[in-house]
Amino acid sequence: MSEATTTPEEVQVQEDDTAVTAADIESGVAALAAALSGANIEGVDEVKAFNVCKTEGNTFVKMEKYVEALEKYDQAWNHAKSEDDRAMILNNRGVVYEKTGDTEKALETFAEALKIKPEYIKVLIRRSLVNKKLGKFDEAMEDISEAQALSMKQGQYVAGLQEATETLLVEYAETALKKIEATKTFGSLNHGLVRSFLRGFYCDPISRLWRGLDPFPPCEEAAKGDAKSGFPAAMNCMKEGKFEEAPAHCAVEIDTSDSKYRLEALLLRGSIDFLGGKKDEALADLNAIIEDANASNEFKSCAHLKKAMVLNLWDSSEATAAEFALAEELWKENADIYYHAAVCLVDKGEPVPALALLERGMDLCSDPKKYPLLHVMGVTIKLSYDACTGDPKEAYDKLKQMEKDNIFDGPECHELYAQALILFDGVDAALAQFEMAKEVSGGEKLFALKKVMAQNMINTDPEATIKALSEYKDDPEVGNVALFHMGEQYLAMEKLEEGFEYLDKAVDASNSVYDARLRVMGKVDMKYSLMMKDKLKEHGVNILPPQNRDVALE
Template sequence: MGNQEKVVEDTTTALELNPEYSKCRLRRASANEALGKYEDAMLDVSALSLFGDYNNASIESMLERILNKRVTENLEGRLKEQQKESHKKLISATDLASFFGSFKPELTFDDYDPENKADVLLKEALETLYAKTLHGFETADEKFAEAIKLYKEANDDKNNKKYAIALEYSGVLDFFKMDAISSFEKVSKAIELNPRAQSYIFMGLINADKAAANGEDYMADLNKAIELDPQNSSAYYHRAQYKFISKDLEGAAKDFEKSKELDPEFVFPYIQLACLTYREGKFSDCETLFSEAKRKFPKAPEVPSFYGEVLTDHGDYAKASKQYDAAIKLEEECAPTIHLGVNPWVAKATVLVAEPTVENFVEAVNLLEKANELDPKSSKVKLTLGQLKLQQSELDEAIQLFDAAADLTMNAEEKVGAIRLVEASKVQKKLHADPFLSKKINELLASIQGGGFGI
């Protein structure tokens, strides 16, 4: 008759009489799915997998279908909320420091007038941003916005170049607040007023995000940046990064070398050339390049951290762990300036859990909790820590961490993954909260232990 509400009512009554009635539980799951009550539907489907009365493949397929519907519903709600002005917040200081670390600090500009309040605000904003501290990016963002307002009110063409710089930076910070429309409008206006290499690099970033599958616009923007300023090390570096990701290793190597030649004090081209050599299967040469980078940049935490990533991929966890320790020490010595932020803490924790022992697990949790204190907006920390909390059956903490990660990350794939973990953890919590189902889980675990498989 299509009366799904009544189906749920009757099947619920039936299950109160006989909680093991699998066919009835399946019918209730189907009705709840039809009603859009996906969490309730997933609970029943998950319970069916405990009973073993149905083909596991069909049950898993049904659970995956319902989970995908719930994830889509959750994602749409989050994206709608993110469009509200009150939800437009900057992402992790770790990620911001990493991005702005790929540019030569711009601490002043031509025609600076200390009597012009807009100029003073713009200079303070640049200095604060490139200081790369935990809360400095928010302060810089506010100062850029104030400077823009004053330049606009003054409506003086002689300020156009400075106005454009403020728009550039405010625009890219809007991008990191997941406000793509404002970001595009501000950087476009900056290019209109005073096109610079940096404005085209920023625009390339925005265009790449708008159409991730098509890198032509991104490359066009980077090529334009180099055309405007052939001596801009960052432009070559970002173009090399794109070529590296696109597997044009030869082209990437040339651009990394050019970036290094133009700015010998820029650490990242040295690191990426070493990583590229590893990608080519030349591990020994890669180690040599990292050694050279370490000699040139002995205080840069970036060198041991990226070397640790290569060693992790190579399977040498012990050596990788030592490199992450070195990176953590150097990062702490650099404080309050952020270079890599909490990335070495996360990397070290990941290596520890790759070789599971009680001691490693405890140390990994401690590292991630410390990282969460150091950068409360890091989605990477929250996702990794949440998964460890899940393994400890600390479901409430895990759900909170996954939920926060889903809001904080800009990466679409990571956002969906975090939401899936939120929803799956909620179902797991409901399973344990149901006395009958909790008992079934314990019986199943006991039978596995009795069979000698362990948990």
């Protein structure tokens, strides 16, 4: 993701509350200028002189007059009375060197500032950004994790820190993935992933057709499944599990001048491209729907939702949140929005805002029989929250009633229910639900693997978990997931070499770009989390940071 052009404030040139404008500089005060040049310093207040020089330097940066800015910072340095002031000027000089392309000098200057003031968070962020531009991701991660730990230690919010962290992790993973793509040929789509994706929607027209639910108009004819080409043929392929063949039929539909199903074809092809790791192609199809004057608000809402999911994997949280908001604005009763937005938040370690979203969704889409996954997830997270803060019995009773009413319509519902049962009904009841998830899915091995992970969560025996996971490591569909979690277990035992070796094996075993991306991002997150753990320990902070993505429950 490319960085936007920044103003001096955004690049953290330090300013006081009474900034001098360009007009102030041009009109000037001759006596002060003479004093600052050293011609007559008698009677000039040093603190005031420092602030004026610093502020004038900052103004010159805004005007892109970098030579003049450095001169003013030199003058400010001569009037600096504290180590904090000197560190501030070094930060600002570093920003100028960065802006003029002298990254080596910028890094040297930031290092000087940190020698004077080791806990200077803004300088750590700046140096991290420079190292990221240079492709020095480990050095960048070292600084950004130090900045995060210090912000927790000091109990302060630092503007730009979270965005800088997210951007670093995404670009680190992107760069690593590009190197892998240059040497590895990926195979077909992960069929288990496609089926799981389709099961995650109730309002999306593609999933409704695939599930056999009442279709969006004008899809009634497409639901009959007797066509040989175009979108109806693509849906036949989806129902028969021939997912790779669907995009070609979609292309025929899209290129037909009097196409009846152009929007549906764009949505289906965009979804398959997303799952195949083709970001640009997926966004092009989804944007075509959003920009189509004939598309209904409901259809555009579905496109914005899937665009949010694409951006969540490749872009920033801010861009993702904006698309979720647009999807809701167009169609508030789109239950899928609240479920998938909550999944993104939970994956980022933010369960409380996720619960608020799910509760809003359950209020707007109140029938659990129509939207089972939304309600099961909402009540499950409510149960976990109440178990920590109050009495979880009400949420537990709701889940038991859902089971009695046969609300669970797919393996994901049983998986969520299993997690809740661990707290109340014990291991056997929870593991039975994982078995049910496997059965309902048609025997997908992923749910057998998740059962193994649940057993580890209960028994906390990494060596036994590694042994159980090793039975799946050669499986073409779930082997990459098994290898990844084996690496995760080794890391939990502080066997770092073995841990990262298995994380690399997980990437090598990935047959699709999407799977490889998840594994690479997971590895980057693991590296960051371990670094954060060390930094927090070093600074005596007794809380652990949330994982950016919970790859264990992908």
